[in-house]
Amino acid sequence: MTQDFTSCTNVGPITVTVKEGKVVRVRPLVAEPGDFRPWTIEAGGRRYSPPRKFNIAPFVLSERDRLYSEDRIRTPLKRVNFDPKGERNPESRGRVGFEPISWDEAIEIVAGELKRVKDAHGPSAIAAMTSSHHNWGNVGYKMSAFSRFFNLIGHTPVLDNPDSWEGWHWGATHSYGFYWRLGMPEPYDMLEDALQNAQMIVFWSNDPDSTRGIYTGQDAAIWRQWLKEKGVKMVFIDPFHNYTAAAMGGKWIAPRIGTDTAIAMAIAHVWITEQTYDSQYVADRTVGFDEFRDYILGKADGCPKTPAWAEEQSGIAARTVKALAREWASKRTVLSSGARGGEGGACRQAYGTEWARMMVLLQAMQGLGKPGISIWGTSMGAPVDAGVWFPGYGDLEGRISTSRAAAACPENPVAQRLYRPIVPDAILNPPVHWLGEGFCNRSLEQQFIPYTYPAPGCSEVKLWYRYGGSFVGTMTDTSKWVRMYQSPKLEFVVNQDIWWSSETGFADIILPACTQLERDDIGEWGEPGGQTKHGSSGCNFRVVVRMKKCIEPLWESKSDYEIFTLLARKLGVEAAYTEGNTERDWARKIFEISDLPKRISWEDFERKGYYIINAPEQRKFTPGLRWFAEGRACDTPDPRNPKLGTDKAHELGTYSGKIEFVSESLEKAFPDDAERPIMPHFIPSWEGHQSPLASRYPLQLLTPHPRYSFHTHYDKHARWLDEIPLHRVVKNGFAYWPARINPRDASARGIENGDVIKLHNDRAAVLCAAVVTERVRQGVVHSPVSSAKYDPLEPGNPRSVDRGGCVALLTPGRMMSQNVPGMAPNSCLVEVEKWNG
């Protein structure tokens, strides 16, 4: 006897089959064919319509393996030499083992420590940090159940850095606004525009087959097939011949890392000297072009930014840059410079702001917003019904910590903040200073707010509460996290997670949470809301899923909500935390404040488990930025555009309301910043092929997002993925992380395909399996970030060689530039040698 349940992961909705209390099958959500009403786009005499199905990311199909993983934390655990009433031995974190304890004892210790630290030092001494996307759902997501608890007791939150799109956040916003989208352009109707109008797509530092619209699975893969079949020419600019390039074919241009900005400037040089830019658009829709033109032509600094100049920097022949520039200008060209239009490894390196700004300015020179001339990642922008409101976790209403679905929402009384990429620096060597409030979605000026830790009147952090996932595999120079954990400054460390992750073993107490298949929730696929509103337009169908509890929590695990409820009870604030609600009650309350009750009853939704919000039959075509190009008021359904409905609705979010070649917001804040000048400049990397360090470490390490896992999720916990030879390479029974290397670089070092190799520099040493391939340019090693397996040969030693493939250990902790607190992992020099250990 089997029973099917519905659920939604962070990268796709699923149907879960349970037999005798055990999950036996996880497949893409099965919906009744009659519930789908596919949209149709007409272009070039053809009609394009998506199939009636949901296309999930590969690793979601390993969900069952992850559910029953040997890596699950089965019981509450206490470090064997940790005694909250006696010796705490913090320096041995990560070196010694754990012993099971009861939930009663675990809650007693954790609640007791929360109370002790708060009483002694105030709530600012408690810090709590989440990872991104180890689960999904309006109730269980980190900003919801987690935040409600910590807001209630008070804590120092950790501000996230925009880790995947740094340069767009800190750079492009000053060129074209969209700070409310954290630097991303609006995605509306971009698919229809491209199918009807695009003649060429330039994928610049973008691999949508790996990044998949972030949360929208593989629904957009077929769009690219359509564009390919239609004959749209594709160009890929990437040091790695990426997966989308493999699938699409087309022209591959492989520059040295850190030189993309030079190529962009040389393209501008061709357009200026050959008069092939849209001068009317530049005159009407932009400011500061004359100064930019003079810089490009070398009038300002005596250095014309010619294709020959770019060739010296990038290794790309001047003739190739010229040919690209000419073709770009002669065709209606989409610039696909990251998953959401923006993103891309080129923006996660030294001075990545300059590249991101140049991407905007290049398209401005071609008439950004005109038919087929867009900034579009090719993985968002399907027709959607934006009129049906369902809140995402990024919307205040979509979280139980801030939603009107709750009777009351406690506010965190603590003003102090930490900043994710420099948390260990803050703990180990305070004070630290930085600029910007992490995700700056309210204004451009939010990026300039100075912060200091410890904040005036606040305590240094004594209690560290880590929740879900690990940063050893994703941040930069990450062995400093190990050093932080071993500091006596952290009197108490909790780790609440589902699986053993890279930071779990550094805790004093470990609390086992359950997966979302073991609890109740609700969520819309692919829709973060907030600053990525209508991200679900990367799906062919909007679908809200009732995430059902499919099985009871395994072993002794409990849902995060239940764990926080137990702690709240112990601390005497249970009623304020739960308001008497179960997770299912909260799910229903979120449902009830949304627009869904106008379309389906709770009972029917509960029975079916999902509701598809089809695109309207009569659609109004409002492509992103067409309004701007045509000088009209914004007509896209972008709810956070602050100028909507005002007399400035035809303007962008910059100070001038236009695209700014010379940024007025940067001129006001930092008129003399040589590292993020008011107008973009090419600045050689502080750790690049020309750096003195290159004599010792001559290879540039490229660490893009992985294709077969998500952040540090699924990798390691789902062993099925180890059998995907492109994800990990099994050698002598151990699943190594792959590092791709050009045959010439490999043979110079006596390395053969499949060899275990050591990637090393002054920061770390990491073992990987060599994949010798023509798909990576000489001088570059390609190895994705996000290994979930931190496996030091000497556990607890931050200097140890890691054999798990955490290449983030190698990357520099230095921020992008002096006033830009973005991380720059792709400015990383290494040497590689065969490992004979």
Next chain:
Amino acid sequence: MTRYGMVIDVDRCTGCFNCFLACRDEHAGNDHRPVSAAQPAGHSWIKVQELERGSFPKVKVSYVPVPCLQCTDAPCMRAATGGAMARRADGIVIIDPDKAIGQRDIVSACPYGAVFWNDVENLPQKCTFCAHLLDDGWTEPRCVEACPVQALVFGDLEDPTSDVARLIAQKPVEALAPVPAEPPPVRYLGLPTRFVAGEIVLGDGSEECAEGVSVSLRKGQQTFTISTDNYGDFEFLGLEADTEYVLSIEHAGYERFELHWNSSADPNIGTIVIERAG
């Protein structure tokens, strides 16, 4: 009478491995007797092969998923003894999980590496087209359901209106090598072939790509001629294997370039600089 088949479109496959993982989810730890025992770790009942061709920067990559081809004249069936294998009326070739115990020859008989040995159960195992699901009313196996780009097309070969039958009727489908005498129910579109590609640069000291240069490829008496594109690039696709080819470049005022090779391998051509004549 239904006879199941599949067309695998290599041109569409993006190498996402959804098919492999869906297969694993369906079979790992799940016993579907009588058609299959549970799939252990290490088996790829649909194996996705990444094939890289060419040299930097003229590289091509193909992903070729290989399930059991359900061969019409199946070598594995000939190797089986004691009724360990049978072909169902719908054409699906089944290894009986009870009768095939110990029969390693079934693994080695398969020329495609599509049969796997289960060390613990002492059993040969392979793809069944998810026969247990088809018998339960499903219209397609798990791998096909999970494919995001319809690179796997499944259906009834006997029904001329089915997608799979139409593809076979209309498109140049091929059998995977080694090609058997009888075409198997699983066939391919876009299997990778030899190609030659390069960039031509005119040694004229300019910074311009050599667009519109005539490039010829000769095979025996046949000659194909194309022009370089705006990057000076040229590309000939669909070359035959183990064949003598001659590539020649002729451009007025420049020296003639000629390259002879045998297509047992892809030539490493890279950038060809042709110098001014005289």
